[in-house]
Amino acid sequence: MKKKIVSMLLCTAMVMSLAAGCSSPSNDAGTDSKEETEEDGADAAEDAAEVETVEQRTVYVSPAWVKSVIDGGQEGYENYVIGEVSYGDVDASPDYKEGHLPGALHIDICEVEDATGDEEGAYNLLKAEEVEQYLLSHGITKDTKVILYGQDPAGVGRAAYGYLWAGAEDVKILDGGIDAWNKAGYDLETEANEGEAAQDFGTAVPAHPEYWVSIEDAKDRVANEDNFKLVSIRSKEEWLGETSGYNYMDKAGEPEGAVWGKGAKTAFDVADFLHEDGTIISFDELKELWSDCDFTLDNHLSFYCGTGWRATVPFLMLYEEGYDNISVYDGGWYEWLMHDDYPVQVGDPASDDCEHMTVGELPTGKAAK
Amino acid sequence: MKKILFVFLDLLSIAFLAGGYAIQYFTKRKLGMVRWVVFKNKQLQEQMPVDVLKYAAAAFVLILAVFTLAGFLKKKAHRKKPDVVMAIFMAALTAGYLGFTILASENSIRSYYLVMPMIGAAALLQVIRNMIAVRTCKYEK
Structure with a gap:
């Protein structure tokens, strides 16, 4: 009897291990509720309204500026996309699921660069048409204001550079990343977002070869x-x-x-x-x-x-x-x-x-x- | 003694499967890992005929598994329920290993060349375990 139980347990453990290894992680991002932060929301909105404007070519922007965009306090920045950049799809991105900027999409770094490492790809930027398709899938055209952030400043820089190369005309990076955002006391959300796809990028890609x-x-x-x-x-x-x-x-x-x-x-x-x-x-x-x-x-x-x-x-x-x-x-x-x-x-x-x-x-x- | 050996082989099989799972898990989540995996894939392809070896290894495990199952079926009168369960598991694991070898590829699963031998090793250990069970069951009451 004892031997039977041991055999059954071992068998079950092996089947579970194999099944887990071949399956994708579950997506529970959509079920979490929004998190509260320390700062009072009204104060934050007031701060955001006072944030100065920045030039189109300004890349690194403050949390207060990003917040002001979200709150509609930046003229000309009504059409914006915020993206959290990391490696892997959304299910493989625990940081995104734990909490991201309100409205932020998840952007896989492999949407701008090769992942094969072979002689043709060499981890370089993807072909222009591929980058364009990924951009459009997020609703990004050349006129969309893009705000990126992520754990790795170089990875975020990589995506921002790829977007500028492709032709997005106004690409920002949240300076200091999500740590700076948290430090400023702004809210995060855990619900996964998906952009509304766009049809036409508006210029030939890459606009800046x-x-x-x-x-x-x-x-x-x-x-x-x-x-x-x-x-x-x-x-x-x-x-x-x-x-x-x-x-x-x-x-x-x-x-x-x-x-x-x-x-x-x-x-x-x-x-x-x-x-x-x-x-x-x-x-x-x-x-x-x-x-x-x-x-x-x-x-x-x-x-x-x-x-x-x-x-x-x-x-x-x-x-x-x-x-x-x-x-x-x-x-x-x-x-x-x-x-x-x-x-x-x-x-x-x-x-x-x-x-x-x-x-x-x-x-x-x-x-x- | 046989029982200890079986437990050891089962634990080793679990370790190989867990290792394969861990490789695939981190390959999907860590850029550094996937790049190391790509590098290892390239090294393996340069240093040995991996595509020949993978089919040879799969065929070897398959043949052993078939012989083991045949021997198991012959000893119908002596086999016990746990042995049946483990034989079914061996067959399933071997089938999974063959399926992975034939149906998956480096393009579909980046860690293919690293995970495949892990699953193969687990399958082989289960074949050995069942082989021992078949060869020794006649001595048991």
Whole structure:
């Protein structure tokens, strides 16, 4: 009898484990009620009404400004979409289900970038028609005011950059993310939202192909154009070739001719561009950060990193300051590694220790542990 | 002794299934995980003929499972109810493993190449468990 019970229990556990592994998580987002926050709603609305307007090219905006848009206090921002950006579909996004800005949609980062990592996709932006379809599915056209936020400032930057590239004319990012929103005392909601699909984006996508630099162009221009600077937004260890920074890249180094733009402590942050509270640094602070770098703001700055996330943050910071001599070399170190004959540098190019070779000659074993 | 061995094999099977579940769970939720999985897929495809191996492994488990079931059916007079349950479970798990191997792909499930051997290992352990049960049941009262 005992043996029978044990066998039955084990059998049941195995069937349940198998079934759970093959099924999708349940969607209970629509059943939760709205959460209350500490601040009084009337005070918040009053604050929102006093918020100043911002320029169309302003990217990083305060929670108070976003709240004022939601409350209808910003003229010209009646047609808006708020999106919480993260990886995975809505069912795989616990942060969204736990609480998001009122009316916010969930936006999968894979709606703007490739997820296959193969030679054709290389984690670059998706094809224009695919990005356009995703935008339209959320009801976003070129005239829609888009406000994005998420846990990862680089991931949100990636989506914002993709939207600007596609042609959305007014894209904002909630500065400091949901933490700043909570700190301001504004409400969250847990009910999942879906946008009303639009039919026509209103312009050819991408409207700004110049924001995107292919690997071929990056290689050619960094070798032949003095004013073109390929700016590495990677950690010091990545820049010096001590590690690739990623557990899925086995070789370390940088494209030959690249200059360092700092920005990160690891492959997964943009700490140098952020204050301690997670808000973006000011333009003056950015200039101070770059004061000893081997480029100026008069150069054409093409930012890159591992796969094009971190690079979008300085792009957006300069974009909102009105710079047009900027772009993102999207493929980053990941795509560069796919070409054995591409030139690389390992070490600080200003030092005598810097080694020059090709990707194929690089030693392996440099993946992040 | 046999009982301990069965429990050990069952627990190991659960561990493999749980491992497969965990890989798929995090692959769907963590970008870093999916990229590592893509990297591993690429490495596996470069280093070994995975498409040949996966069918060979599935065929091997299937053949063993069929032989085990045949032996089990032959010993009708000696088998007990828990053994029947476990034999049915083995058959279901083997069928699930074959289905996963044939019907799924790297495109439909990113962690395909990592989850598949986990399910295969669980199925194989259950085949071994049932094989032992079949070979030893005649000695029991």
